[in-house]
Amino acid sequence: MLTLLPTLRPASFMTFCQVTAYSNTSSHQHTDHTLDLFITRDSQVVNILPIDPPMLSDHSFVVADVNHPCQPSTSESGFRLVRDWRGIDVDAFADDLRRSELVVSPPDDVVDACVCYDQTLTSLLDQHAPLRRRRVRTRSSARWYDSECREVKRHTRRLER
Numbered sequence: 001m002l003t004l005l006p007t008l009r010p011a012s013f014m015t016f017c018q019v020t021a022y023s024n025t026s027s028h029q030h031t032d033h034t035l036d037l038f039i040t041r042d043s044q045v046v047n048i049l050p051i052d053p054p055m056l057s058d059h060s061f062v063v064a065d066v067n068h069p070c071q072p073s074t075s076e077s078g079f080r081l082v083r084d085w086r087g088i089d090v091d092a093f094a095d096d097l098r099r100s101e102l103v104v105s106p107p108d109d110v111v112d113a114c115v116c117y118d119q120t121l122t123s124l125l126d127q128h129a130p131l132r133r134r135r136v137r138t139r140s141s142a143r144w145y146d147s148e149c150r151e152v153k154r155h156t157r158r159l160e161r
Contacts, residue, residue: 083129
């Protein structure tokens with residue numbers, strides 16, 4: 001539940017939230033103001049590296065070394081059968097399809113036609129883009145990326161289309 005906080009100055013707010021802002025110099029080219037910060041929890045050890053002068057914009061790039069006790073990755077390896085779709089010679093595939101039973105003498109029965117279609121395309125694909133076993137790594141997603149985040153992302157992608 002979100003609680004509305006009284007209006008606080010940035011330093012008071014950061015104390016309230018138990019966070020620290022790191023910056024050892026101005027990070028904006030045209031003023032003496034610190035506009036770019038590196039903020040962590042109070043307990044986090046951070047070493048801010050020297051801030052280089054701005055290059056692409058009027059802001060500097062703030063870089064830091066953070067000593068964070070990460071848990072080792074729990075990636076697992078598995079295998080998946082894949083086809084090299086980009087490697088198919090389309091002209092040779094089309095020629096073989098034109099000479100196939102599916103095109104030369106198609107079955108009259110709907111069920112036989114479906115079976116012929118499936119068998120013909122499977123055999124042509126096995127010939128032109130055989131199945132290969134590839135190793136894939138599965139990684140656990142970030143703890144914050146839950147089903148709600150996944151659904152919002154899907155919805156956003158649908159709206160973009």
